[in-house]
Amino acid sequence: MNLFSMPLGQMLALSEGEGGLFDFNATLPLMALQFILLTVILTFVFYKPIGNLLEEREAYINGNLSDASAKLLQADELCKQYEEQLKDAKADAQSCIADAETEAKQVVALELAQARKDAASLVEQVNKELEAQKELALKQLEAQIDELSQLIKEKLLGKQAIL
Incomplete structure (x- = not known):
């Protein structure tokens, strides 16, 4: 018999009898017990392990995130320290360079002086030597002039004495 071709009254009569939509006999409590048992089994076998796994994963991720943020802060502090050390080293290097330049200028000034x-002492020594050579040359010239004048005198006087 086809349910679609039946009048509504017959359908209600059939549904109220045995095997209807809501049959309140021993199967309903058995179905409820099966549902509760299935829920308990699934809770212990499936839901709790997955829940624990998800909690562990969340704790692991949160731990890694907190470690990463702590390491990032530590890296930032180290970076600042290194930048300060680099700044100090540059200042020290500039100071050393300035000191070396000052010292080099002093050394150059001393060596130049x-x-x-x-x-000056070499020029003075050369001047003294030239003066000494000049004096020697003048003495030699005077001696030669004296000799020549003596010869000229002798020749002139000697000729006059002969005349």
């Missing part, structure tokens, strides 16, 4: 002093 010494070179000028040596040059």
Whole structure:
């Protein structure tokens, strides 16, 4: 018999009898017990392990995130320290360079003064030697002039004495 071709009254009569939509006999409590048992079994076998796994995973991720943020803060602090050390090292290097330049200028000034002093003493020594050579040359010339004048005198006087 087809349910679609039946009048509504017959359908209600059939549904109220045995095997209807809501049959309140021993199968309903058995179905409820099966449902509760299935829920308990699934809770212990499936839901709790998955819940624990998800909690562990969340704790692991949160731990890694907190470790990463702590390490990032530590890295930032180290970076700041290294930048300060680099800044100090640059300042020290500039100071050393300035000191070296000052010292080099002093050394150059001292060596230049010494070179000028040596040059002046060398010029003075050369002047003394030239003066001494000049004096010697003048003495030799005077001696030669005296000899020549003596010869000229002798020749002139000697000729006059002969005349």
